[in-house]
Amino acid sequence: MSPAATAVAVPTKPVRARLEEAVERLLIILDTLDGDPDFEDGADAEPSLGAPEGHVSHLVWLHGTDSDREVEHRAPVTAADVFAGMAATLADPGRWTKGAEARNAAGECVPATDPRAVCWCIYGARRIELAKVKSAALRRRLDDETDEMLHGAAGGAAPSAVNDGPSTSHTDALDLIRRAGLQHNSI
Template identity: 85%
Template sequence: MSPAPATAAPPAEPFRARLEEAVERLLVILDTLDGDPDFEDGADAEPSLGAPEGHDNQLVWLRGTDSDREIEHRTPTTAADVFAGMAATLADPARWTKGAEARNAAGERVPAADPRAVCWCVYGARRLELAKVKSAALRRRLDDETDEMLHEAAGWAAPSAINDGPSTSHSEMLDLIRRARAI
């Protein structure tokens, strides 16, 4: 009689959350490399594949809609897009850091676009958004424009110094991004 096959225990919740985050970061990188799927022939003409749970009428679900409810990582084309992406990246306080552009789950410094990154500073979040821009000319323009807007919103202080300040809070960083976007 052969021994029963060993089964792996499910990963602990914090470990699983880190794995999910790493997979999401890898998908963002792949999406960035593949370009915007909405520029394909037919754009978003494909039917939606999602069926919301608790849907009262299965016939409506069966027919589908033209609503695409996938979360997509669009390529920024304006400074406002960059700031919106930064705000989304840093929305959760656990995804914000000080003293490094980005950090992995072990707290080690990593480049902003590193798939192991799980938290970013204000400039790391900006660099992450700019990494999605394929056009070098557009990326340079958005880099210059968003840098100047962040400095202006910070009263011409260094945004990185504000980010890393010992008394700076997560909500203050999000407010800085909102002010920069409004310029």
């Protein structure tokens, strides 16, 4: 066989970009079909070398920047840690939303742990904090504990109803998280 017959065609840059986008879309479809792996008994038992959560897409993360900083994603171990993480996630008003657990840059509803998510409701922010917890037992305990505290801080109302209320502001949402965290400190 001649060398020309065994050569592999290398796609041009525009073709490669379209292929990357197609693969990204297929991975998103597979992830959606599989459900959220962070709430399985094995938690997220994947290697830590994947793209970190909170990026618009894996491709954006892959291409990177000229920055050499690493972000540490410490898993919460107490309800106070969960509330602190929620407050940090929602600190910027542009990262808070109503009517959906999370939204992508186009404003479409996506799961909170979707890498395309750019803004979250109170429960979406809580979900991304809980997704960092590797121990299923600890994650369940923190889920129950923080849910109860959010309901208490909301005066028994559903925190999602407070978040999505027509008159609820970004400041109101952060205040609900703060009040729930204060309940933790009084226990």
